[in-house]
Amino acid sequence: MGKVLIVYFSVTGKTKTMAEFIAEGVRFTGNEGEIKKINEIKDVNALNGYDAYIFGCPTYHKDITENMKTFLFLAKNANLEGKIGGAFGSHTHSGEAPKIIYETMEHVYKMNMVNLGYLLLKEGQVGTFEGNRACQDYGRAVGNMIV
Numbered sequence: 001m002g003k004v005l006i007v008y009f010s011v012t013g014k015t016k017t018m019a020e021f022i023a024e025g026v027r028f029t030g031n032e033g034e035i036k037k038i039n040e041i042k043d044v045n046a047l048n049g050y051d052a053y054i055f056g057c058p059t060y061h062k063d064i065t066e067n068m069k070t071f072l073f074l075a076k077n078a079n080l081e082g083k084i085g086g087a088f089g090s091h092t093h094s095g096e097a098p099k100i101i102y103e104t105m106e107h108v109y110k111m112n113m114v115n116l117g118y119l120l121l122k123e124g125q126v127g128t129f130e131g132n133r134a135c136q137d138y139g140r141a142v143g144n145m146i147v
Contacts, residue, residue, distance in 0.1 A: 002031040002146035008056035009038040014090040014126040021132045025139025052084035059097040084145045085111035088119035
């Protein structure tokens, strides 16, 4: 059984809900999906011991939040090259955050990213049957990459 770390930041609870359904999708594949809030990751050692990583953040002012930027600089030192990765987030109007995270993981960290790309949901979709299913499918796709 593999381990997937899902790290997220959420203000309204929408991105947290996404993380929970993504973790459920990971578990559908027989792997462990561990969810942590971004502020629970205190140092680079907290990122050790996982087979895959999924990072999530809502879009604010067409960007990722400052604490996600800080987290991504920390994660850069975790030697995630070749590890499986994915990114997700919610938005109200523009939705840039998951793309920024995904591309950082792919191009800066050199991770093996899920072929679905990043998962982006409008806030109104989060918590709906379709939105929950999209999150589960995303988690399942990442979980299925673990050999």
